[in-house]
Amino acid sequence: MKKWMMLSLILIVLAGCQSALLGGGQTIIEWVNFIKWNGQDFNSIDSGVLADNQYIGEKVGTVNFKLADNVTNPSYKTKDGDAAFYEKGTEIYSIKGNNDLLAVKSENSINGYQLFYSTESTEYKWHFKHMPLDEVKKIEIYTQVNNKRIAEIVDKGRIEDFLEILNTSVEDKDFAPNTNNRDSITYEMIFYTDGPIAYNFDMQFDGNTYFWYPWDACILSDDIKEFIPEN
Template sequence: MKKWIMLSSLVVLLAGCRSNILGGQTIIGWVDFIKWDGKEYIAINTGALADEQYVGKQLGTVQFKVADNVTNPSYKTKDGDAAFHEKGTEIYAVEGEGDMIAVKDEQAINGYRIYYESESTDYTWHFKDLPVDEVKKVEIYEAYTLEGSNRIADIINTEDVARFLDILKNSKEDESFQPNTDNGDPLYYEIVLFTDESVAYKYNVQFDGTTYFWSPWDTAILSNEIKQFIPYN
C-alpha cells in the first residue's frame, strides 16, 4: 500500500538507521531536507515551481552534503546542511512565500526544487488539497528520461482541463493491483496542475502498456480516456 507520508528528518533518520552487525558504518536513510536560518525545510515531492518568475533573491549556498558523508545517527544538522545537494548549490527565496526556499536542480521541472518550512507549515500538496476549480492549465511530462523530465503535452482549453481533472477525480482505488511488467517497467509520466500559486501540483501517472494508474493516496486505476491526452509511442 502506497501512501504519501511526510515525516520529520529526525524520525526518518532514526527509522532509516541500521547498524552493520560486523561493526561497519551505520547507514542512514535521509529525508530530502535543507537546514537554513535555524529552520528545517523539506522537499515538496508533489509540487513543482510554477514559473521561474517566482524565484527570489539568493539567500546563500549549501555548505555540506550529509548523505554519504555522515554515518553518526546522533549528528545534529546545522545551517547550510542539505541531504542530497552538493556544497555550493545555490539557495533562493520564493517570491511571496516566506515559508519556502528553492534550489537549482536541472532535473526538476522549471529548473528548481522547492522546499517548505516543516515545523510551522502543514503539507498541503496532496491531491485531496488541490483546489480543482482553480486549475488553469495542465502540463504532462515524460519522466526519468536522460534529460530529466521531457514535456510532451499541454492542456489549456478550459473544457479539456475539466475533462482531464474528472478522469483523475474518478480514478478507482485498487490496492491489489499489480502492473504488467512482461515487457519491462511501466512508463512514468508527471502530471503538473497549475493554479495561480507559485507551486503547481505534481503527480506521477504510470502506464504498463494496458492500464494507466497512479497513487493520489493508495494505488488507483485511471480510465483509459486519459490516453487522449497522453501521447504514447
C-alpha cells in the first residue's frame, strides 16, 4: 500500500511514537516522521510535495535533536526542535502565508523539500478525495527510482483525460500484483494547483496491470499507457 496511506494508519501515541518491549527489557520505538516546533507536532505530508521554491519562506530554526536511534524511553517528552529522523542542525523553513506548514530540505523528495503540517491546527487534507480536480493546471509523472521526470501534461484536455482515467479506476480490495517475474514499477504522479502543495500519488505497473491506491487498490484502464513513455 502506498507509503502515505501506511503512515496514516499508525496511531500516534506517546508524543508521536509506538513502542514494543522485547526480551531483556529493550524497547524499540517506531517513530512517526514529525518535527516538534512552537509547542506543536508537525507531521510529514506524504501525499504532497512543494509546488515551487517561491513558496519557501524564512528559516525559522534548526533541528536540535534526532530521536530515532537515540531515544528508547517510550515516556520521553518531546521538546521544540526534536525531529524523528532529521539530524541535529537540519534547517527548518516556513511556508509563506501558511503558519501551519513547515519544510525541510530533502534529496529524496520531488522539488527538494519534505513538507510538514501542524496536527493541532489542521487535519490531513491531501488525499485524492481532497484534490480540487477542476483546479489542476499541470501533471508530472516521475519514476520513483531516481525521481526522473518522464512526462509533463499541461494541455487542459489531456489533463481532463488523465483525471478521468483515475476517476473511473475500478476498486479491487483483493487485488495482488503479479510479482512472479519482477517487482512492480512505481511512478509518482504530481498534480499542481495554485497552492504551495502539489498533490503526490503513486501509480504502479506489475508488467500486466496499472494500479494505484487512492485508498484501497484500484485498477487503471490501459488508456493510461498513452501518458507514460516507454523507458
